[in-house]
Amino acid sequence: xxxxxxxxxxxxxxxxxxxxxxxxxxxxxxxxxxxxxxxxxxxxxxxxxxxxxxxxxxxxxxxxxxxxxxxxxxxxxxxxxxxxxxxxxxxxxxxxxxxxxxxxxxxxxxxxxxxxxxxxxxxxxxxxxxxxxxxxxxxxxxxxxxxxxxxxxxxxxxxxxxxxxxxxxxxxxxxxxxxxxxxxxxxxxxxxxxxxxxxxxxxxxxxxxxxxxxxxxxxxxxxxxxxxxxxxxxxxxxxxxxxxx
Amino acid sequence: xxxxxxxxxxxxxxxxxxxxxxxxxxxxxxxxxxxxxxxxxxxxxxxxxxxxxxxxxxxxxxxxxxxxxxxxxxxxxxxxxxxxxxxxxxxxxxxxxxxxxxxxxxxxxxxxxxxxxxxxxxxxxxxxxxxxxxxxxxxxxxxxxxxxxxxxxxxxxxxxxxxxxxxxxxxxxxxxxxxxxxxxxxxxxxxxxxxxxxxxxxxxxxxxxxxxxxxxxxx
Numbered sequence: 306x307x308x309x310x311x312x313x314x315x316x317x318x319x320x321x322x323x324x325x326x327x328x329x330x331x332x333x334x335x336x337x338x339x340x341x342x343x344x345x346x347x348x349x350x351x352x353x354x355x356x357x358x359x360x361x362x363x364x365x366x367x368x369x370x371x372x373x374x375x376x377x378x379x380x381x382x383x384x385x386x387x388x389x390x391x392x393x394x395x396x397x398x399x400x401x402x403x404x405x406x407x408x409x410x411x412x413x414x415x416x417x418x419x420x421x422x423x424x425x426x427x428x429x430x431x432x433x434x435x436x437x438x439x440x441x442x443x444x445x446x447x448x449x450x451x452x453x454x455x456x457x458x459x460x461x462x463x464x465x466x467x468x469x470x471x472x473x474x475x476x477x478x479x480x481x482x483x484x485x486x487x488x489x490x491x492x493x494x495x496x497x498x499x500x501x502x503x504x505x506x507x508x509x510x511x512x513x514x515x516x517x518x519x520x521x522x523x524x525x526x527x528x529x530x531x532x533x534x535x536x537x538x539x540x541x542x543x544x545x546x547x548x549x550x
Numbered sequence: 551x552x553x554x555x556x557x558x559x560x561x562x563x564x565x566x567x568x569x570x571x572x573x574x575x576x577x578x579x580x581x582x583x584x585x586x587x588x589x590x591x592x593x594x595x596x597x598x599x600x601x602x603x604x605x606x607x608x609x610x611x612x613x614x615x616x617x618x619x620x621x622x623x624x625x626x627x628x629x630x631x632x633x634x635x636x637x638x639x640x641x642x643x644x645x646x647x648x649x650x651x652x653x654x655x656x657x658x659x660x661x662x663x664x665x666x667x668x669x670x671x672x673x674x675x676x677x678x679x680x681x682x683x684x685x686x687x688x689x690x691x692x693x694x695x696x697x698x699x700x701x702x703x704x705x706x707x708x709x710x711x712x713x714x715x716x717x718x719x720x721x722x723x724x725x726x727x728x729x730x731x732x733x734x735x736x737x738x739x740x741x742x743x744x745x746x747x748x749x750x751x752x753x754x755x756x757x758x759x760x761x762x763x764x765x766x767x768x769x
Contacts, residue, residue, distance in 0.1 A: 353671050385673035395668035398765050399686045409672040412682065441766020454668075461672060 312361035388458035448479030580650030
C-alpha cells in the first residue's frame, strides 16, 4: 500500500501542488483527472523523485520517506520501486526493443544477461511485441513504443506504476492498443496511478478516481461517485466540457 | 621532388605521433571538462569556463611561445626538463581540449531530456545514465565537430617547429633552403598533410555510418 501525506511543490514561487493526501491500496488502480496545469504530472514526478517535493511524506509498504530531506540512497530506492510511463515514451534511442527492457534488469537489478533476456522475452510477448524485439524504437509506431515503455516498467516489478498521460501523444487510432494493455494490467491487480484525459477509460478501469484542480484533490471516490455523480461544481464543469467536445 | 618524399615521410611520423597523442589527451581532457560543465559542478565549472575562454580566445602560436620560452625557463630551476616535443604536446592538448569540450557539451545538451529522466526513473545513477544512455547518443552528434578539431590538431602541429620540434614543416624549410627547392618542398608537405587529414575524413564517414545504425537509421 502507498500513502502520500501533505505533498507540496512549487516552482519559482508558483505553488503547483498545495497539500495532497492520497492512499492507494495494493492492487488498486487510481486515476487522476482534471484540467491541464493543475499539478497531476508533477505529483507523479514527485513520487518518482524526478522532482523533489518541498514538503510531504511518502510511505510504500513498510518504508517511510520524508520527501523534503530525502537521501540519495532513498531516492534511488524510490525510483527502483516505482516505475514511470511517460507521455512521450522516452525509450532509449540507442538500444533495440529487447535492450530497452533488459537495460534496467542488468544495470539496476544486477541480473545476468541471459536471465534478463529470458524475462524481457516473456514481457514482450505479454505486451504483444515479441516480433519487434530487434527493432530500434525509431522504427516503431507510437502505440508500439508506448507498449515497450510499459514493458520496461513492468520488468522491474515495481510496487506501483505511474502513468503520465500515456495516450496523449498518440494518434487516435493507436490509443486503444495502449489502453487495452493497461486494462490487462488492471485485471492482473497491478497497483497503478494513472493521469489521463480519457474519462471513459478512467471510469471503466479505476477503483478510485481523483479530480485534481489548482494543486489539490477536490473530489475523490469510486468512478460512479466522481464521474457519474460529481458533487463539486468544478468537477461538474470539467466533465461537462469533456462531454460536449 | 621524388627524393624529398622519403625524407618528409620520415619526419611525418613525428607529426603523426604528436597529432595522435594530442588528439587522445585532448579528447580525454575534453570529456572531463564537458561533464563538469554540463553537470555544473561548483567551482570547477567556473574554472573550466575560464579555461575554455582563454584557450579558444588566444593564438596557439602565442601559447606555445609563452609556455616554451616564458614559463619553462622559470620552472626549469625547480623541476624536470621538458623537451620541445613534450611542450608542444602539452600546449596542443590543452588548446584543443577547449574546442572539443564545447563540442561535447553541446552534443550532450542536444540529447532529449526525456532520455535522462527515463534512465533515472528506472533507478540508474547519474553516471550509469550518462555512460549507457546519454553519451552514446551525444557522441553521434559530436562526431562532425570533433573530427574538425582532430583535423585542426594535425594542421596545427605545423606550428611547433617554431619552438624547435623537428617535424615535417621544419624539414621542409631545411630542405627547401639547402637547394632552393622551396616549391617542391612545400608542395610535398601540403600533399602529406592532405593525405593525413583525408584519412581522418574517411574515418569520420565510417564512424557516422556505424553510429547511425546504432539508433536504427540508414544513411
